[in-house]
Amino acid sequence: MSGAVEAKLAELGLTLPEVAAPLAAYQPAVRSGNYVFTAGQLPMVKGSLPVTGKVGAEVSPEQAKELAGICALNALAAVKSVVGDLDRIARVVKVVGFIASAPDFTGQPAVLNGASELLGEVLGEKGVHARSAVGVAVLPLDAPVEVEFQVELLPGA
Numbered sequence: 001m002s003g004a005v006e007a008k009l010a011e012l013g014l015t016l017p018e019v020a021a022p023l024a025a026y027q028p029a030v031r032s033g034n035y036v037f038t039a040g041q042l043p044m045v046k047g048s049l050p051v052t053g054k055v056g057a058e059v060s061p062e063q064a065k066e067l068a069g070i071c072a073l074n075a076l077a078a079v080k081s082v083v084g085d086l087d088r089i090a091r092v093v094k095v096v097g098f099i100a101s102a103p104d105f106t107g108q109p110a111v112l113n114g115a116s117e118l119l120g121e122v123l124g125e126k127g128v129h130a131r132s133a134v135g136v137a138v139l140p141l142d143a144p145v146e147v148e149f150q151v152e153l154l155p156g157a
Helices: 004-012 061-083 108-127
Strands: 029-032 037-038 090-100 130-136 145-153
Touching: 004 108, 029 061, 037 061, 061 090, 061 108, 061 145, 090 108, 108 130, 108 145
Parallel strands: 090 130
Antiparallel strands: 029 037, 037 145, 090 145
């Protein structure tokens, strides 16, 4: 374990997964100055999706909210792969969630709460962020949810 953030994860019964292998020509996370930008993270668990389909049809909003939390955990792993220690995070700046939605589903913000709430539990005030919750027709591998975010690092980190 590296530090306080990973200790908090352990206290919550969570562990950082291995960084998911990219599905195409990109990096899971990239650092630019004091910021780290993650690629969109699917709710992969040990290399596969636990469920597929559209939220509001094959996937319940409650399942999708849990999946958004998994996406956030995967994104934290991607950040760690670039900076080495999650205690170097000054704050989460922006979270963007894409929710594969049935045509009449309008609960995207509640689904993305799964990611936002996880970040708040793990990072406290540093996890409070701006965000966008976007309904889309389809996501890679028929995933119900995809989450990306950007974090600011502590000066000199």
